[in-house]
Amino acid sequence: MVDSRPTDEGESIRRRRECLACQRRFTTYEQVEILPIIVIKKDGSRQVFDKQKILNGLLRATEKRPISLNDLTRIVNSIELKLQNELRREVRSTEIGQLVMDELKSLDEVAYVRFASVYREFKDINSFMSELTSLLKKNEDREPDTREPDTKE
Secondary structure (H helix, E strand, O other): OOEEEEOOOOOEEEEEEEOOOOOOEEEEEEEOOOOOOEEEOOOOOEEEOOHHHHHHHHHHHOOOOOOOHHHHHHHHHHHHHHHHHOOOOEEEHHHHHHHHHHHHHHHOHHHHHHHHHHHOOOOOHHHHHHHHHHHHHHHHHHOOOOOOOOOOO
């Protein structure tokens, strides 16, 4: 091999080679084979992973929130990369939903609650309040109280 470099698109590798017998040079292109990820839905049906569906869900959850499309695209790409790196051919939709919620929780709590309310299919106000209470408790544990103490004279 004489030379090797990624193509402009970054999706393949261009290699310049030389035949040892006749010294002729030629070019080959190598592409990474990406195996499709199959998503197992809650009803047991299977579908090919579609990152556009995740992006659509994120767009609904973050509507009217100060979150850029770049942030949402980064989340979707991060989730897809995690799933590809696990080298599993099948993944449950619940696992994908949890990955989305984990990302949203650190990005925007309102968007997280919106997504969780649809994803977790809260059956009543008590289960919804339980999730909100859990979120508030985690925030209290994370952030020290910086308010001024009450000084009544």
